[in-house]
Amino acid sequence: MTAEIKGIEKSYGKKSVLRGVSFSAERGDAVAIIGGNGRGKSTLLKCLAGILRPDAGSFMWEGAELLRSRELKSLVSYVPQGTPLIEELSARDNLRLWYSRGEMELSLEKGLLRDLGIGEFLKTRASRLSIGMRKRLTIACAIARDPQIILLDEPTASLDIAARERLWQFFDAHCARGGVMILVTHELRDIERSSKTLILRNGLAEEYNFSGDYTALAEAMEWS
Amino acid sequence: MVMRMLLIYIILQSKRLLSLLPRLLIGTVAVVIAGALAAGLVSGVRAGDESRVKTRIGVVYDEGDSYARAGVGALRHFDSSRNEAEFIAMDEAQAKAGLIDGSLTAYLYIPGDFFTTMYSDDINPMRFVTLSGSAGLDTRLLTEMAESIVRLMAETQAAEYGAVEYARENFPDSNPYEGYDDLIDRYFAAVLDRDKLYSVEIIGYNGNLSFAGHFFAGITFMLSAFWGIGLSPFFSRRSRELGNMLSVRALPAPLQVAGEATVIFAAHFINAVLVLALGKALLDLAGVTIPDKLNNFAAVAALTALCLSSTEMLIFELVPLPPASLMAHFINTAAQCFTAGCVYPRSFFPEPLRTIGALMPFGAAIDCYGGGSALAVTIWAILLLCLTGGIRLARQRGGVS
Structure with a gap:
């Protein structure tokens, strides 16, 4: 296995949110994580990104432990649910935090920034961007160093069909280059386009094969 | 890599702040000028004790009378009145004209036979003439002064x-x-000219500041402190998600705090220099000079900025969103300014409050205006910033919102 997550545990005080989450992914996989609200999906991503310290568990990449390693910063990128942008500044200024001037120009010309269509709104203030543009800019900031693993927290929420399709084209391209994507989502389209779906309940992750039966999916997610 | 990111973070945060700063600085100018105008209207812009213009008092007497000459000489030598009043010999017509045109506050008329009749039953008294017919403090003080002068001259x-x-x-x-x-000269020199026998030492309101210096320091510090409320959009629009992403990539929470504090420090420094310079200019216009130790604007403004920026970093980290953050800032500023002695000198307070006021960050900062040590302010600033960094780190690591 290229990426192997084993026994991730996390508690907030006495409340145990993750009780030993384990799963694995190969290069080129897009793993969708679903589950009811408050089940620990975002917590899991933050643990894998190194923002939160898990109480136990490991995150291996090609046999090497990432969680307490410097490699984590170069191999893993995290795209949060909210907006990690400086609202008062332009898209270009926001990118300056993550890209050197040369890297930015090169990427705008023939790299990831061009694929994401960032050039369309480079001089626009972040606060004036549409939701889709903001999401693309957020992803552009997160993937600055072309990471192998991208962790995304509800990347397509509130996006229109065109914006969502554009993002998925980018995700597909990343996976085709041998990268891994782990995304938390509530969107059926995301589940359909993912190579693997995990459902998070009772603090554990189970693989789930979506057959198109929405009622079964709702029951599985403890919605009903 | 870390230093590059920190540098860019500081530059970008500075750009953010620049969108707010011009409006806030214009506000500072408006508030200081409005405050000075209001103070001028209310108080008539009274001069402070370092620079008070002397009260000019005319003295009408017979210059051929050696006793009168000696008495007026005694008045001029007497140190308590010498600092406050200037006695100018003139005839009565000049004195009356001086009263009318405002160049004199009062005049003292010593009749030619005052000294010869002094020990008789038919004494011809001195007259102290003033224009004011009101029963205000000025008139009372002048009446007291007249009595003292008469007593002084008689005793001389x-x-x-x-x-x-x-x-x-x-x-x-x-x-x-x-x-x-020779006897008269020695009397003046040895008895009346008392400032040769002692030096005047003012136990200041704040360090060694005078009353006027203290209030200049207090008011300018308070203006700078409340100005920080205007910076709240800078804090409230920060993205917590950006903090998370930065800490994952290269810039841990303590460095994020250091970067933001640098920018807030710079903003407070610019504002404090503006407040101090503008305040000094307005006082100069009013004929008031401030103590030399307050003229070192750069040092005073730097310490003010250090104290205020570190305090605000902690407050807005603890309570990031308005209106709670604004309320917290206001309450902290008002309480600390009061206990620091910005409104009333700390010496007016009971001992426990005086001690607390001196130990608090604002108290330590305001003491620097009077030449106090910068060490306490620096220690407080480091402590507050460490606390801020610790809280942000705990929030990011623990996922506590």
Whole structure:
């Protein structure tokens, strides 16, 4: 296995949110994580990104432990649910935090920034961007160093069909280059386009094969 | 890599702040000018004790009368009145004209026969003439002053008589008037000219600041402190998600705090220099000078900025969103300014409050205006920033919102 997550545990005080989450992914996989609200999906991503310290568990990449390693910063990128942008500044200024001037120009010309269509709104203030543009800019900031693993927290929420399709084209391209994507989502389209779906309940992750039966999916997610 | 990111973070945060700063600085200018105008209207812009313009008092007397000359000489030498009043010899017509045109506050009329009638039953009294007919404080003070002058001159005269009598009784063969002028000179020099015998030391309101210096420091510090409320959009629009992403990539929470604090420090420094310079200019216009130690604007402004920026970093980290953050800032500023002695000097307070006020960050900062040590402010700033960094780190690591 290229990426192997084993026994991730996390508690907030006495409340145990993750009780030993384990799963694995190969290069080129897009793993969708679903589950009811408050089940620990975002917590899991933050643990894998190194923002939160898990109480136990490991995150291996090609046999090497990432969680307490410097490699984590170069191999893993995290795209949060909210907006990690400086609202008062332009898209270009926001990118300056993550890209050197040369890297930015090169990427705008023939790299990831061009694929994401960032050039369309480079001089626009972040606060004036549409939701889709903001999401693309957020992803552009997160993937600055072309990471192998991208962790995304509800990347397509509130996006229109065109914006969502554009993002998925980018995700597909990343996976085709041998990268891994782990995304938390509530969107059926995301589940359909993912190579693997995990459902998070009772603090554990189970693989789930979506057959198109929405009622079964709702029951599985403890919605009903 | 970390340093590059920190540098860019500081530059970008500075750009953010620049969108707010011009409006806030214009506000500062408006508030300081409005405050000075209001103070001028209310108080008539009274001068502070370092620079008070002397009260000019005319003295009308017979210059041929040696006793009167000696008495007026005594007045001019007497140190308490010398600092406050200037006695100018003139005739009565000049004195009345001076009163009318405002160049004199009052005049003292010493009748030609005052000294010869002084010990008779038919004394011809001195007159202290002032224009004011009101019963205000000025009139009362002038009345008190007139009484003191009369008493002083009479006692001077009595001392001279006494000395002559002593000479007659103990040195009957000598002419008692022979050394009279020398006697008078020695009397002035040894008894009345008392500032040669002691030095004046003012136990200041704040360090060694005078009353005027203290209030200049207090008001400018308070203006700078409340100005920080205007920076709240800078804090409230920060993205917590950006903090998370930065800490994952290269910039841990303590460095994020350091970067933001640098920018807030710079903003407070610019504002504090503006407040101090503008305040000084307005006081200069009003004829008031401030103590030399307050003229080192760069040092005073830097310490003010250090204290205020570190305090605000902690407050807005603990309570990031308005209106709670604004309320917290306001309450902290008002309470600390009061206990620091910005409104009333700390010496007015009971001992426990005085001690607390001196130990708090604002108290330590305001003491620097009077030449106090910068160490306490620096220690407080480091402590507050460490606390801020610790809280942000705990939030990011623990996922506590």
